[in-house]
Every structure is written in structure tokens, then in C-alpha cells.
Amino acid sequence: MRIGSRRSTLALTQTGLIADRLRTLGHQVEIVEIVTEGDTNRASLSQLGGTGIFATAIRNALHDGRIDLTVHSLKDLPTAPADGLTVAAIPQREDPRDVLVARDGLTLGELPVDSVVGTGAPRRAAQLAALGLGLRTRDIRGNVDSRVELVRRGVVDAVVLARAGMSRLGRLDEVTEVIDPLQVLPAPGQGALAxxxxxxxxxxxxxxxVLDHPDTRAAVTAERAVLARLEAGCAAPLGALAEISEDLDxxxxxxxxAFVGRLDGSFExxxxxxxxxxxxxxxxxxxAQQLLDDGALEAFAPSDHPPEPPPGGHLPTDANPVTDIHHQRRGA
Structure with missing residues (x-):
């Protein structure tokens, strides 16, 4: 089996985990590295359009017969089905929650007002703003190393990352808080591989x-159905988490x-x-329809509080290109 993978350390680690399981089952496996637009274009995810930028090049390699299989981070996979392609298995997923890596071992609640939190996800920025903690978010791109380095260098006070990625990289000891989904819901499909x-x-x-995990597939199917329904319009910051449990019988x-809201926290x-x-x-x-019935389209409306210029300008030129958004307390 020729397995296509992005060249990032995390992508190769995830692909390696699947390759090892397949080898254990008696298959011969070769990993083929592929560069995607998301790896080469350092613009903000919101400018690039989000979904698809990490998947298109790999899907083209599948169509062309250069690879036989690919391992996607499910949260990066567009919800629309791709002609001629099938998600054959969704293994049991890692813990889907977000985590904080902050200076001085701080948690979200301990970060002082006006602390700068780096994240490339509008979903995270909107939910952090909705908490009303007086935090500012800075739009950053890059791998885990480069994001954590921004904290070490004091460029930002903290970054928010996926716990699953930190776990797969063996870096959970750097996490200062696992964020409760009651505060910040993860991205649909976060922690799962496709x-x-x-x-x-x-x-x-x-x-x-044999690698498919039915409970994980059901959970991410529900989460991605919310995303698919709300993507009918302009993309809004959206979080969703499904959990499988037993009822009384x-x-x-x-x-x-699910969560949907504005980047400035003025609507959620x-x-x-x-x-x-x-x-x-x-x-x-x-x-998703309930969200729409209850006014989710307000999340697409222009904000009453436009972004303020970033304090101190952009990040240094040796870091990732950034766009800064100043999030104020709700109602401020």
C-alpha cells in the first residue's frame, strides 16, 4: 500500500501510526510525501477558505494512481464527497478537546486581561471572545513547534492547539490546561483520522x-452534518462535539x-x-437547523465592533505571516 501524507511532522506521525497498524496486519506499506497548498501558502486560513487546502493535492494523487490510500485529519477534510473517493475507515479517535500552552504554566482563567492568545482557527477565536475574559487573539499559522515557540519567545502569552496532535507527538507535558468543551467546543471531527x-x-x-471504529464514525458523522448544513452560506466560526453514551434502556x-458565533464575541x-x-x-x-431557526445567520452579519489594529504590529518576519484581531469583552 502506498499511503499519501503531508510532509508536516504531525501528518507523518499520524500516517506512521496507521502504517504500523497495517504492517501488524501483514501488509507491506510505503509512505509517499505530498506537498499541499496549506503547506506552502502562509496566508490566514480564513483568507484561504479553510476546508480543502490540505486535502486537494493528496486527493489528486489518489485520482492519478500515485498513491492507494491517504490519512487525513478529519477536521481538514471537506464535508462534500469527492467523486470517485471513499472514506474506507475512521479509526477510534484521540481525545478531541483543545489544549492551552501558556507562559508560566497559566490556565485560561489565570491569563491576565489583554493577554494575547495565538490561534489560526476562527472557531477558537470566537469562543475565547465569548468567554468575556478580556483576551486578545492573534491569527497565526505554522506547525506545533513554531506555535509553541511563539510562547517561549514571549511573542504571545499562549496558544491553543488540539490535544490529539500534542498526544500523537508525545508533547502533552507542555500542555498547561486541557480546555473544557463547555468553554471551547472542538472542530467537527477533531482528533479523528480518515x-x-x-x-x-x-x-x-x-x-x-478492520480499522473502522463505529462509535467514532457515528460521532464525527453527526458533527460534520452540522458543518455541512451551515456551510450552505458564508463560513462562520463553528464548534461541534458528539459523544456516544447509553440511555436508560x-x-x-x-x-x-454545537456553537456558532462572531469573531468579536458579540453574538453566540x-x-x-x-x-x-x-x-x-x-x-x-x-x-444545524435549530441553530439557523434560532438566529445563527447573525454570526454572518457585520460586527458592531470592528477589529482594532494590533498592538505592536505584526509578528517578526521570521515567524508566520499573521493578521491580528483584537477581541474585547462582550458589550464593551
Whole structure:
């Protein structure tokens, strides 16, 4: 099997984990490194359009027959199906929560007012602003090393990252707080990997089926259904998390929570819904519709509090290109 992977350390680590499992099952595996637009274009994710920038080049390699399989971070995979391609397996996911890496071992609640938190995700920025802690967010790009280095150099006071990535890289000892989803919901599909192949490769599909984790697939299906429904308009900061549990009769059910809001924290909606495991996609669509019915389109409206110029200008030229957004307390 030729497995396509981005060249980042995290991507290669994730691909290596799947490759090792396949080798244990008796398969011969080769990892093929592929450069994507998200690796070469250092503009803000919001400017690049977000979804697809990490997946397109790898999907093209699948279509062209240069690789047989690819391992995506599911949160980076567009919700629209790709012609001729199938997600053959979604292994059991890592803890999907976000984490904080902050100076002096601080937590979110301990960061002083006007502390600068680096993140490339509008979802995180909007939820941090909605907490009303008086934090400022700075739009950053780059791998885990470069982001954590910004904290070490004092360029920012903290960065927010995915716990799953830190775990896979063996760097959980650098985490100063695992952020409660009640404060910041993760991205739909965060912590999960998607093994994508050509639809026609039925033999390969069978071989990968053993890696599929049904509960994880149901959870991320519900989360991504919310995303798919709300992407019908302009992309808004969105977080979603589904958890699988048993009801009083011992039947499995999906409990889904979602957030949508403005970058400046002036508007937010948080809603939840629960239903049968086999209705995961429907639950996601229904929750998205509830968000829309309750005014989610307000998240797309122009902010009453436009971004202020960044204090001190941009990051140094040897760091990632950035755009700064000054988030104020709600109602300020």
C-alpha cells in the first residue's frame, strides 16, 4: 500500500501510526510525501477558505494512481464527497478537546486581561471572545513547534492547539490546561483520522474495514452534518462535539453540542440535541437547523465592533505571516 501524507511532522506521525497498524496486519506499506497548498501558502486560513487546502493535492494523487490510500485529519477534510473517493475507515479517535500552552504554566482563567492568545482557527477565536475574559487573539499559522515557540519567545502569552496532535507527538507535558468543551467546543471531527481510498478499490476497502471504529464514525458523522448544513452560506466560526453514551434502556445514543458565533464575541449560540446512534447524520442536520431557526445567520452579519489594529504590529518576519484581531469583552 502506498499511503499519501503531508510532509508536516504531525501528518507523518499520524500516517506512521496507521502504517504500523497495517504492517501488524501483514501488509507491506510505503509512505509517499505530498506537498499541499496549506503547506506552502502562509496566508490566514480564513483568507484561504479553510476546508480543502490540505486535502486537494493528496486527493489528486489518489485520482492519478500515485498513491492507494491517504490519512487525513478529519477536521481538514471537506464535508462534500469527492467523486470517485471513499472514506474506507475512521479509526477510534484521540481525545478531541483543545489544549492551552501558556507562559508560566497559566490556565485560561489565570491569563491576565489583554493577554494575547495565538490561534489560526476562527472557531477558537470566537469562543475565547465569548468567554468575556478580556483576551486578545492573534491569527497565526505554522506547525506545533513554531506555535509553541511563539510562547517561549514571549511573542504571545499562549496558544491553543488540539490535544490529539500534542498526544500523537508525545508533547502533552507542555500542555498547561486541557480546555473544557463547555468553554471551547472542538472542530467537527477533531482528533479523528480518515482513511480515504478510490471507491473502485473494493479489495482495499475490505482490508481497511478492520480499522473502522463505529462509535467514532457515528460521532464525527453527526458533527460534520452540522458543518455541512451551515456551510450552505458564508463560513462562520463553528464548534461541534458528539459523544456516544447509553440511555436508560441501555441503547446507544448520540449527544451532540454545537456553537456558532462572531469573531468579536458579540453574538453566540450554543445548542444541543440527543438521539439514536443510527440517526447520527439526521441529528446533526436537525441541530444545524435549530441553530439557523434560532438566529445563527447573525454570526454572518457585520460586527458592531470592528477589529482594532494590533498592538505592536505584526509578528517578526521570521515567524508566520499573521493578521491580528483584537477581541474585547462582550458589550464593551
Amino acid at each position: 482513511l480515504e481510498i478510490r471507491t473502485a478499490d473494493t479489495q482495499l476497502h475490505e482490508a481497511l474495514h 441501555g441503547r446507544l445514543e448520540v449527544s451532540l453540542r 449560540l450554543r445548542r444541543s440535541m440527543t438521539g439514536p446512534l443510527d440517526k447520527a447524520e439526521r441529528i446533526g442536520h436537525d441541530l
